[in-house]
Amino acid sequence: MSDAPRQEIPLPKGDDDFEDLVLALFREVWRDSGAKLHGRRGQRQDGVDLYGEDRFGGSGLNGVQCKHHGSATPIKDQVLAAELREEVEKAKGFQPPLQRFVFATTAKRSATLDQQARVLTALHRRDGFFAVDVLGWEDIEDLLRQSPGVLAWYRDERAKLPELLLDLGRLPIPGPHFVGRDAELARLDAAWEDPAIHVLTLVAFGGVGKSALVARWLDRMAAAGWRGAARVLDWSFYSQGTGDRVTSVEPFIDYALRFFGDPDPKAGSLHARGARLAYLVRKERSLLVLDGIEPLQYPPGRPEIEGRLKDLGLAALLKGLAAGNPGLCVVTTRERIADLAGHPSTAPQIPLEDLDPGAAVALLRQHGVDGREKELAATVQEFRRHALTLTLLGNFLRRAHGGDVRKRREIDLHRAAETQGGHAFRVIAAYARWLGEGPELAILRLLGLFDRPAEAGALKALRTAPPIPGLTEALADLSEEDWHLAIATLREHNLLAAAHPREPETLDTHPLVRAFFAEELESHRPAAWRLGNFLLFEHLCDAVPEFPETLEAVQPLYAAVVHGCRAGRHLEVMYEVYIPRIQRWNNHYFSTGFGAFDSELMALAAFFERPWSQPSACLTAGLQEFVLNQVGFQLRKLGRLVAAVEPMQTGLDFSIRRKAWHNASVQACNLGELTLILGKVTRAIAFAERSASFADLCSHAICKSSSQVTWADALHQAGRWEESAAAFREAEAMQAERQPEYPRLYGLPGFQFCDLLLGRAEPEAGSGLDGLAWLGSHPEEAERFREACREVLERGREALEILLRDSRNLFDVALNHLTLARANLGLALTTSGDDRTAGLAQAAEPLDRAVDGLRRAGQEQYLPNGLLARVALRRFCSDFPGAAADLAEVLEIAERGPMRLHECDAHLEWARLCRDQGDLATARRHVARARELVEETGYGRRAREVGWLAETLGLGEGGTIGSW
Numbered sequence: 001m002s003d004a005p006r007q008e009i010p011l012p013k014g015d016d017d018f019e020d021l022v023l024a025l026f027r028e029v030w031r032d033s034g035a036k037l038h039g040r041r042g043q044r045q046d047g048v049d050l051y052g053e054d055r056f057g058g059s060g061l062n063g064v065q066c067k068h069h070g071s072a073t074p075i076k077d078q079v080l081a082a083e084l085r086e087e088v089e090k091a092k093g094f095q096p097p098l099q100r101f102v103f104a105t106t107a108k109r110s111a112t113l114d115q116q117a118r119v120l121t122a123l124h125r126r127d128g129f130f131a132v133d134v135l136g137w138e139d140i141e142d143l144l145r146q147s148p149g150v151l152a153w154y155r156d157e158r159a160k161l162p163e164l165l166l167d168l169g170r171l172p173i174p175g176p177h178f179v180g181r182d183a184e185l186a187r188l189d190a191a192w193e194d195p196a197i198h199v200l201t202l203v204a205f206g207g208v209g210k211s212a213l214v215a216r217w218l219d220r221m222a223a224a225g226w227r228g229a230a231r232v233l234d235w236s237f238y239s240q241g242t243g244d245r246v247t248s249v250e251p252f253i254d255y256a257l258r259f260f261g262d263p264d265p266k267a268g269s270l271h272a273r274g275a276r277l278a279y280l281v282r283k284e285r286s287l288l289v290l291d292g293i294e295p296l297q298y299p300p301g302r303p304e305i306e307g308r309l310k311d312l313g314l315a316a317l318l319k320g321l322a323a324g325n326p327g328l329c330v331v332t333t334r335e336r337i338a339d340l341a342g343h344p345s346t347a348p349q350i351p352l353e354d355l356d357p358g359a360a361v362a363l364l365r366q367h368g369v370d371g372r373e374k375e376l377a378a379t380v381q382e383f384r385r386h387a388l389t390l391t392l393l394g395n396f397l398r399r400a401h402g403g404d405v406r407k408r409r410e411i412d413l414h415r416a417a418e419t420q421g422g423h424a425f426r427v428i429a430a431y432a433r434w435l436g437e438g439p440e441l442a443i444l445r446l447l448g449l450f451d452r453p454a455e456a457g458a459l460k461a462l463r464t465a466p467p468i469p470g471l472t473e474a475l476a477d478l479s480e481e482d483w484h485l486a487i488a489t490l491r492e493h494n495l496l497a498a499a500h501p502r503e504p505e506t507l508d509t510h511p512l513v514r515a516f517f518a519e520e521l522e523s524h525r526p527a528a529w530r531l532g533n534f535l536l537f538e539h540l541c542d543a544v545p546e547f548p549e550t551l552e553a554v555q556p557l558y559a560a561v562v563h564g565c566r567a568g569r570h571l572e573v574m575y576e577v578y579i580p581r582i583q584r585w586n587n588h589y590f591s592t593g594f595g596a597f598d599s600e601l602m603a604l605a606a607f608f609e610r611p612w613s614q615p616s617a618c619l620t621a622g623l624q625e626f627v628l629n630q631v632g633f634q635l636r637k638l639g640r641l642v643a644a645v646e647p648m649q650t651g652l653d654f655s656i657r658r659k660a661w662h663n664a665s666v667q668a669c670n671l672g673e674l675t676l677i678l679g680k681v682t683r684a685i686a687f688a689e690r691s692a693s694f695a696d697l698c699s700h701a702i703c704k705s706s707s708q709v710t711w712a713d714a715l716h717q718a719g720r721w722e723e724s725a726a727a728f729r730e731a732e733a734m735q736a737e738r739q740p741e742y743p744r745l746y747g748l749p750g751f752q753f754c755d756l757l758l759g760r761a762e763p764e765a766g767s768g769l770d771g772l773a774w775l776g777s778h779p780e781e782a783e784r785f786r787e788a789c790r791e792v793l794e795r796g797r798e799a800l801e802i803l804l805r806d807s808r809n810l811f812d813v814a815l816n817h818l819t820l821a822r823a824n825l826g827l828a829l830t831t832s833g834d835d836r837t838a839g840l841a842q843a844a845e846p847l848d849r850a851v852d853g854l855r856r857a858g859q860e861q862y863l864p865n866g867l868l869a870r871v872a873l874r875r876f877c878s879d880f881p882g883a884a885a886d887l888a889e890v891l892e893i894a895e896r897g898p899m900r901l902h903e904c905d906a907h908l909e910w911a912r913l914c915r916d917q918g919d920l921a922t923a924r925r926h927v928a929r930a931r932e933l934v935e936e937t938g939y940g941r942r943a944r945e946v947g948w949l950a951e952t953l954g955l956g957e958g959g960t961i962g963s964w
Contacts, residue, residue: 009141009151010158011106017225018068021154022104023050025140026064028147031056038063047090048098059131060099063091067105068223077112080105084116088132098130109136165231167259169502171215171291184352188217191328192227192287196346198325199318202332204352210332211236211291213352217330218289229327230284233259236291248558248598249296249311253277254551260286266595269858270638271893273595274313278320286327292511294334307338311598312639312860312896315339322347357381364390364405368398371405379405383427392427395493400434428516431495439486442474444495445525447509448517449532451562456505461539462532471521471528534567536560547581551594557582558603565606570618578603588633595858597638604631612647625654625663632670639860641678641897648674665694665703672710676717677861679900681938684714705734709749716756717901719940725760728753746799751815754792758822759941761788766944769872770912773829782830789830792823811862814853818866821846825873843873864890864902871909875916883913904933904942911949924955 012018019037027035035052048063065087069080084103091101103117113134120132135143144151184202191197202210218234226232235252253273257265260280268276281288298308309315321329322343331337340347360380361373369376383389397403435441446462447454462468467476475483487507490496497508521529540560548554557577564573582603583589590596605611607619607627612635615624628651635644648671655664672687688711695703712727728745732753736743745753763771763781772785796819803812821843828839851866867886874883887910894903907930914923931946933939949955 009144009154011137012068012158012225017158018104018106019049019066020157021150022064022066022140024150024153025143025147026050026052026062026102028150029056029143030054030062046094047087047092047101048094051094051098054100061096062100062102063094063098063130064102064104065091067103067107068225069105069107077110080107080110080113081116084113084132084134085120088120092129100133101130102133102135104135104140106137106140109138110134164226164229165259166226167231167233168218169500170234170236171211171218171289184213184350185217185220187350188214188330189220191330192221195326197328197348199322199329199331199340199343199347201337201340201347201349202330202352203336203349204332204334210352214289214291214330214332221287226287228285229287231260231286232288233286234289234291237293237295248596248602249314250551250594250596250598251555252290253313253317256288268855269860269863270311270313270595270597271316271860272855272858274311274316275320277313278317278325281317281321281327281329282325284327288321288327288329290329290331292332293337297333297335297337299335307335309337309339310638310640315896318347319343360390364394366394368403369394369405370403375405389427392431392494395495396427396431396434399493400430425512425516428513431493432520437474439474439478439482440490440495442472443486443490443507444509444513445471445517445521445528446475446532447507447514448519448521449529449536449563450514451518452559453500453503453506453508455503457543458536458539459505459507461535464535468528468531468535470525471532530567533563534569537564537567537569537573541577547584551590551596551599554582554590554596555599558599561603562606565616568618570607570616571620571623574607574619574623591634591637597634600634601631601638604634612643613650621654621658622660625651625658625660628654629663629667636674637858639897641674641861641899644674645671645678661694661698662700662703665691665698665700665707668694669703669707669710672707672714676710676714677897677899677901679898679903679933679937679939681714681718681901681940685711685718688714701734701738705731705738705749708734709745709752712756713752716752716759717941718938719943721756721760724756728756742802744795744798746802746816747809747812748815750795750799751819754795754819754823757788757792758785758826761785764944766946766948768945768948769826769829769876771948772826773876785826786830789823789826792819793827796820796823810853811857811859814850814857814859814866815862817846817853818850818869821850821873822869825869829876840873840877847873860893861897861899864893864899864905868902868905868909871913875909875913880913880917883909887913900933900937901939904930904937904939907933908942908945908949911953915949915953920953923949924953927953927955 012021023035023037027033030052032052032055035050037050038046038048047065049066051061051063054060054062067080067083067087087103088101091098103113113136117132117134124130124132144154188200191200202213204210221227221229221232233256235256237249237252253270254265257273257277257280260277260283262276262280265273267273293309293314296309296311296314298306298310309318318329318331318337319339322340323346325346336349340349357377357380361376364376364380369379371379379393380390383393397405432441432444446459449462450458463472463475463478465476467473478486487496491498495509495513497510500506500508521532537560540556540563544553544556548557561573561578561582564570564577579585582600591600604627607616607623608614608631609616612628612631615627619627628647632644632648632651635641635647648667652664652667652671655661655667668687668691672684672691675687676684688707691707692704692711695707708727708731712724712731715724715727718724731749732743732745735745735749744750761784762768763778763785765771772782796816800813800816800820803809803816824839824843824846828836828843831839847866847870851863851870854863854866867890871883871886871890874880874886887906890902890906891910893899894906907926911923911926911930914920914926927946927949930942931950934942934946
């Protein structure tokens with residue numbers, strides 16, 4: 001016996017490693033150096049992976065089947081026993097005949113498996129077949145400790161393998177029955193091995209079996225040692241079963257960035273964080289699983305946006321991975337992802353059909369349903385071969401009717417809508433009636449209060465005396481033993497998910513089951529619904545510090561807001577939780593400090609009867625206006641610009657009705673800025689004018705100044721140059737009166753004024769910087785532009801000094817760097833020779849700082865300004881690839897917004913870039929698109945540039961040329 005210490009022996013990392021270990025071990029145990037693998041690596045022939053002669057024990061020819069069960073989910077005894085029986089049957093065909101068959105597994109030693117082996121051995125003795133033995137991992141460890149040479153070799157070999165980083169366990173735990181799906185499992189296997197497939201999306205209604213399929217595939221991947229994956233991460237957005245709901249992606253982005261090695265997960269905009277995560281995932285061959293992302297997509301109903309991802313970070317991640325990924329990202333959802341439509345080869349979206357008829361019948365039989373084959377075939381068709389429905393039906397018929405398939409007719413299937421629960425809801429209702437009032441039904445109703453797994457503390461809060469009338473009476477005096485017995489019963493019926501190894505006391509069920517009981521509670525037991533949600537509200541409020549300081553720590557408070565509003569306690573929730581503990585008295589603490597915009601929206605949705613237009617009637621008029629404004633702010637920060645218009649407009653209407661003129665001025669000003677970004681220039685001017693009129697009514701100096709600047713900027717974009725200049729001068733006079741120590745505009749208003757000064761000084765013909773840079777430019781035009789550049793430099797330096805001394809606001813500082821860079825670029829282009837070269841170099845550094853600062857500030861709507869200025873610099877420096885890369889990013893941002901003025905600017909710069917490279921046909925197409933955008937948006941500022949480029953490229957007035 002070896003004196004090796006009984007320290008833990010690590011499991012092999014995969015199938016091949018396990019086979020190598022068992023082969024080395026049995027060569028030692030059998031004293032047979034000639035023992036060998038059966039067939040080529042990876043083949044499974046006659047149930048035997050390796051074989052040899054037992055020269056030490058004298059048991060003759062032995063065959064071993066190796067089963068590596070390093071699975072993401074615990075392996076059940078019945079599954080192991082089924083595998084043992086299957087492999088034993090195969091081994092009967094091995095030639096020459098075996099005398100002994102060994103089933104070796106990395107699963108723990110199992111009394112059930114040992115008993116099965118003894119039964120099989122007794123039967124085989126009678127029929128003249130081999131003996132059967134089972135070795136669990138503890139048995140293998142004992143043999144290794146008796147073979148120190150093999151153990152030392154194994155430790156050395158295992159140490160040479162790269163360390164695999166696994167973070168799993170968030171997917172719903174599937175039930176023990178799994179049938180069919182061989183083609184889909186093969187498709188997943190092939191996708192992992194195919195370097196051309198980067199993202200694979202499985203699309204199907206709820207309950208078809210998407211999550212179970214992925215969980216089974218992960219189990220197979222684990223058994224195969226993860227087949228070369230360096231990192232594996234799963235995440236589930238598995239939530240309430242039906243309807244359009246608000247779900248947050250921030251915890252995932254934050255966690256995933258840390259998992260893949262990002263040093264600062266909070267840095268950058270949502271899009272930048274998603275793009276950075278894609279870059280980190282691509283660095284290694286990783287497997288990323290995202291389950292149930294449909295809450296993060298726009299639902300059907302609006303063709304222009306349905307299926308698109310609401311979250312910019314998730315969109316950037318998936319599009320980034322679709323573009324390149326040495327590993328695989330597997331996604332499940334109920335709706336096709338519109339953002340991936342442009343990547344059909346690298347990111348295929350596979351509709352997951354209902355079970356094929358044979359597999360559907362097999363599933364019913366596994367659950368104990370009996371009947372004639374024809375009757376069973378008719379049954380699975382009636383229930384649409386829907387996996388969850390058939391699972392529930394099978395359990396119901398077995399428990400309630402002895403498995404008689406004919407009793408299915410007692411379930412009303414009239415007007416079943418599969419997308420909303422359909423037949424599954426009707427089977428659940430039949431199940432509930434059969435269970436009757438008791439602890440099992442009470443537990444299911446409790447789960448209807450949750451839109452996530454129900455953790456032990458929350459369940460305890462709901463079970464605490466006194467009982468909730470109509471909900472927990474059956475649980476009031478229930479012992480812990482009876483509680484666990486009721487849970488076990490529900491799990492046997494597949495109405496509860498299997499216990500999670502990490503959180504065994506947490507209860508979960510399929511979203512459709514949860515949705516059924518949520519609807520039943522809210523509609524038929526409203527008092528119980530309200531009280532249950534109130535108890536959860538109190539529990540969650542007490543579960544965290546009064547003022548949490550991390551995004552993870554504050555999540556229970558966001559959930560508390562939802563439960564409190566469901567309980568009808570909107571005012572209590574607002575004044576005791578949302579404003580003081582989450583917002584920190586309207587400081588946007590977690591949204592601006594931690595990027596928790598999705599979480600804020602999830603909480604704010606609870607204050608609405610119909611997001612995002614009808615706030616709850618339980619709120620005061622002032623609070624209704626407040627939540628509308630908050631939603632508009634969060635949606636803008638998320639880049640969901642079109643969606644932000646409705647709540648902002650509704651909030652403005654509320655303020656006008658209340659004659660809250662200060663609020664009305666701010667809201668109209670914000671709407672002016674937003675509609676200008678969206679490319680609705682005339683509407684933006686109108687909102688700015690309304691903002692100014694409301695500011696006059698409230699006599700608020702800052703409102704007057706802000707509305708004046710917004711109006712001036714909108715006039716500039718409309719091409720009303722002189723009116724805009726006069727408006728900016730008036731805004732600057734207001735600034736000097738309000739802050740005499742800072743007589744000039746600075747920050748964003750200063751940037752916008754300088755933008756006008758530079759644009760106004762460009763050649764009137766529309767040649768822009770090109771006209772100034774060419775040798776044939778007019779001296780008087782160049783001098784006029786240089787004068788504007790010098791004024792802008794003076795203003796920019798003065799403003800930067802103010803900002804660095806007082807606020808150090810990252811966004812404002814970045815805009816100032818951009819202003820200085822543009823002025824330096826303009827001065828450089830109006831010189832020649834060494835002076836031009838030096839000037840261009842002087843402009844490059846602040847431009848890079850500006851782009852970086854805008855990224856870090858998360859100000860995506862202004863990032864194109866910096867990128868477009870850098871495009872011009874790179875183009876003049878003949879860095880055409882760098883310019884093209886920046887333009888591609890601008891166009892992506894602009895089209896996603898949509899930010900149609902930036903889109904127009906991008907097409908104009910593309911036209912110049914293509915022209916400079918000699919591709920005149922493409923240049924003309926970009927000019928034609930820019931002309932369309934100018935006409936559609938009222939972007940008069942660019943009209944002269946479009947005209948000049950069209951003329952120089954030979955493009956006619958209608959956007960066509962004869963050679964096209």
